[in-house]
Amino acid sequence: MKKKIVTPLTNDVALSLDAFKYNNGRLIAIILSLLLMIAGGICAVFQGWLLILGLILLIFGAVFLLSFTLFWPRLLANISAQNLAKNPLPQDTAVVYLFEEDKLTITLERKGVSSASEEHPYSYFNKVDVTECYFFLNYGDAQKNPAFPVRYDAEVLAFLQGKGLVLVEHRGKKT
Secondary structure, eight states, X not given: OOEEEEEEOOHHHHHHHHHHHTHHHHHHHHHHHHHHHHXXXXXXXXXXXXXXXXXXXXXXXXXXHHHHTTTHHHHHHHHHHHHHHHSOOOTTEEEEEEEXXXXXXXXXXXXXXXXXXXXXXXXXXXXXXXXXXXXXXXXXXXXXXXOXXXXXXXXXHHHHHHTTOEEEEOTTSOO
């Protein structure tokens, strides 16, 4: 197999990465907001200051629940915009991937700057995160190393799975 895929680095790539990166935290926040609402409901049954505490917990729980369910797309876009403000993507930049039988060549192309390339065997990568429009090649410690974004291609994903890479599906999950 020999296939070339060009992935322009756009805000869409960052939003796609943030969508699955923050999904586990989102689920924890939903659970905590439900627990706040349950605790508020229990406290609201009593009289005096427990009633006031219960109402406050119910309100906070409802606001958090709405933030992480109904308003999640807006909150995610805001989080992604903040991340892009801290670490902006270079303009007019694309990553070119050449998938070959025994290696992957990654070339960073930027307008007005000479290209930089590196080659890696497929054993270099430890997993592939698959989203609707992209898949991300991960290597080493995910907290320290960024993932390589690649435009979605079913043929390449099947090839990578045949090479023994673990595919982690994030498609179809509510983000």
